[in-house]
Amino acid sequence: MSLTLYYAPPSPPSRTVLLTLMNLGLDYESKLINTMASEHKTEEFLQLNPQGTIPVVVHDDFVMNESRAICAYLVNALAPNHSLYPEDPKLRFIIDQRMFYDASSFTASLYTALTPIMRKGQTVIQPEHKDKIISCLQTLEGFLEGFEWFSTTENPCIADLSILASFSTIYHAGLDIADFPNIAAWYERCSSLAGFEENEKGAKMFGLMLKNKLTEPF
Numbered sequence: 048m049s050l051t052l053y054y055a056p057p058s059p060p061s062r063t064v065l066l067t068l069m070n071l072g073l074d075y076e077s078k079l080i081n082t083m084a085s086e087h088k089t090e091e092f093l094q095l096n097p098q099g100t101i102p103v104v105v106h107d108d109f110v111m112n113e114s115r116a117i118c119a120y121l122v123n124a125l126a127p128n129h130s131l132y133p134e135d136p137k138l139r140f141i142i143d144q145r146m147f148y149d150a151s152s153f154t155a156s157l158y159t160a161l162t163p164i165m166r167k168g169q170t171v172i173q174p175e176h177k178d179k180i181i182s183c184l185q186t187l188e189g190f191l192e193g194f195e196w197f198s199t200t201e202n203p204c205i206a207d208l209s210i211l212a213s214f215s216t217i218y219h220a221g222l223d224i225a226d227f228p229n230i231a232a233w234y235e236r237c238s239s240l241a242g243f244e245e246n247e248k249g250a251k252m253f254g255l256m257l258k259n260k261l262t263e264p265f
């Protein structure tokens with residue numbers, strides 16, 4: 048069996064997959080992709096992923112992109128019914144609901160707010176973009192009310208890993224989390240997860256890059 052991850056440490060979706068591989072205890076080969084040098088746009092890479100994005104995972108000859116779908120596949124194919132993504136339909140619904148919320152609302156709000164800073168030379172996060180991020184954090188805070196993990200069980204799930212990858216990035220960009228005690232306690236709890244330190248390193252890289260471009264605090 049062979050498993051290869053194409054990724055870059057600052058990239059949140061790359062870190063989501065990295066965290067999943069590490070929490071499943073899977074052996075994999077990693078290939079660093081330097082996006083600054085456009086290594087994700089080479090002909091060779093575009094043959095793997097025509098969308099030209101990372102992460103990409105190749106399991107034997109099966110090629111995948113889209114981080115959360117990759118995480119679900121890794122559990123389904125290589126660790127069925129693992130607590131990261133249990134088969135029980137109701138538990139799985141809760142995990143999918145949190146994970147799809149993360150993709151379609153929380154992480155989407157970050158891309159909307161941060162792309163003008165990272166790629167278009169803006170130096171201030173637009174107030175309406177920040178409002179949307181805060182509104183998503185309020186929702187995430189609510190999901191954690193009475194629970195230790197986004198799974199609502201005593202175990203973390205792949206939604207925890209995808210939210211951790213995104214959240215840690217803005218945390219290290221200077222986001223004030225005083226109004227979100229459930230998220231703060233959850234983030235502290237995440238330090239027990241395999242790969243937490245690797246995720247922190249990448250999140251700090253991205254967060255500091257962002258912080259250096261901002262003329263007003265996050």
Ligand SMILES: N[C@@H](CCC(=O)N[C@@H](CS)C(=O)NCC(=O)O)C(=O)O
Pocket residue numbers: 058059060061087099100101102112113114115
């Ligand atoms: N929804 C995708 C997002 C993938 C994505 O956009 N990755 C970024 C790095 S964080 C990328 O490769 N960007 C390059 C580009 O869009 O050209 C996932 O979760 O895997």
